[in-house]
Amino acid sequence: MMLKIKLVKSLNGRLKKHIATAESLGLRRIGQVTVQPDNDQTRGKIAKIGYLLEVTEVE
Numbered sequence: 001m002m003l004k005i006k007l008v009k010s011l012n013g014r015l016k017k018h019i020a021t022a023e024s025l026g027l028r029r030i031g032q033v034t035v036q037p038d039n040d041q042t043r044g045k046i047a048k049i050g051y052l053l054e055v056t057e058v059e
Contacts, residue, residue: 001057001058001059002037002038002057002059003036003038003046003055003056004033004034004056004057005033005034005036005055006032006033006055007022007032007052007053008030008053008054009051009052014052017048018049021049022049022052025042025045027053035058038057
């Protein structure tokens with residue numbers, strides 16, 4: 001199972017840790033989309049910055 005992750009809110013003014021987490025997912029600009037594996041590490045990152053993201057499951 002894979003997760004499609006889209007950055008929907010700006011990283012401007014966010015905590016440095018949150019910006020680093022978004023960049024570790026491959027997200028730098030609003031509207032950017034990445035596909036990541038559905039595992040504990042990815043779920044933890046999503047839990048940390050979920051308020052900035054839109055997440056859907058892809059098979």
